[in-house]
Amino acid sequence: AQTVTQSQPEMSVQEAETVTLSCTYDTSENNYYLFWYKQPPSRQMILVIRQEAYKQQNATENRFSVNFQKAAKSFSLKISDSQLGDTAMYFCAFMKHGGDDKIIFGKGTRLHILP
Amino acid sequence: NAGVTQTPKFQVLKTGQSMTLQCAQDMNHNSMYWYRQDPGMGLRLIYYSASEGTTDKGEVPDGYNVSRLKKQNFLLGLESAAPSQTSVYFCASRLSGPATYEQYFGPGTRLTVT
Numbered sequence: 001a002q003t004v005t006q007s008q009p010e011m012s013v014q015e016a017e018t019v020t021l022s023c024t025y026d027t028s029e030n031n032y033y034l035f036w037y038k039q040p041p042s043r044q045m046i047l048v049i050r051q052e053a054y055k056q057q058n059a060t061e062n063r064f065s066v067n068f069q070k071a072a073k074s075f076s077l078k079i080s081d082s083q084l085g086d087t088a089m090y091f092c093a094f095m096k097h098g099g100d101d102k103i104i105f106g107k108g109t110r111l112h113i114l115p
Numbered sequence: 116n117a118g119v120t121q122t123p124k125f126q127v128l129k130t131g132q133s134m135t136l137q138c139a140q141d142m143n144h145n146s147m148y149w150y151r152q153d154p155g156m157g158l159r160l161i162y163y164s165a166s167e168g169t170t171d172k173g174e175v176p177d178g179y180n181v182s183r184l185k186k187q188n189f190l191l192g193l194e195s196a197a198p199s200q201t202s203v204y205f206c207a208s209r210l211s212g213p214a215t216y217e218q219y220f221g222p223g224t225r226l227t228v229t
Contacts, residue, residue, distance in 0.1 A: 009155070035217075039186065045220035091157060101146045101165045101211060102173065104220060107157035 002027045004094050006106035013082055014114050020067075021077040021109050023092030031097035034068065034075045039089040039108075048090070051075065053097075079111075087113045096113075117141050119221035121206050127227045128153050128196040136191040138206030145211040145227045147189035148218065149173075149181065151202040158205065163209065164189055 003026045004016055013019040032045050037050040042089070051059045058066050061081075067076045092106040119140045128134060137146065140159030144147075146165050150158040164183040178200060182190040189208075193200060203225050207218040 006157075043203070043223050045207075045218075047217050050217065101209070102160060102163060103148070104160075105150075105158040107155060 004106035144208035
């Protein structure tokens with residue numbers, strides 16, 4: 001069974017700083033997808049970024065980028081030039097390719113951006 | 116385009132009461148999911164449905180039942196509510212396929228069982 005672990009329950013950084021959220025996962029699969037979701041105080045779940053395991057290049061979306069280390073089963077999220085609006089819960093998630101359609105979420109990291 | 120909608124947004128039940136949470140999506144997605152979110156526990160999958168008429172158990176299915184009679188609707192039932200089912204419930208949908216991975220989430224239902 002796949003598991004997703006986020007070892008940082010809570011983090012705080014100053015506005016404009018760079019912050020990295022950690023995520024590790026355990027799987028015996030070779031083809032899979034990884035995601036980072038953001039949940040602001042509004043409670044709405046928003047996809048931030050996704051990574052296909054077969055791609056060596058790390059995904060990037062504006063200020064958000066990932067460091068995908070397949071051998072180490074690590075998938076960290078870097079937020080550059082952090083903004084107050086980045087304050088949210090962040091969830092790392094895993095889905096295997098061509099499988100049973102389940103997506104497994106980590107327990108989340110609560111990120112506070114301080115003015 | 117409404118996306119994924121959930122009704123109700125809030126609900127208070129007494130122990131032993133029953134109710135159905137409703138989820139609808141207008142994106143013609145194949146797969147639909149029900150999660151619960153508890154503090155410190157992240158999102159845990161209750162049930163999911165890969166297609167109309169099929170359902171499968173997730174991580175925490177006990178005390179719940181589901182129904183996917185129509186492609187656009189996924190219903191979550193609580194037959195006899197318990198305080199342990201106090202949670203925020205999220206429905207999600209996804210268009211299964213080789214190039215479509217993203218789950219789209221509804222706004223959530225906050226359920227309190229007293």
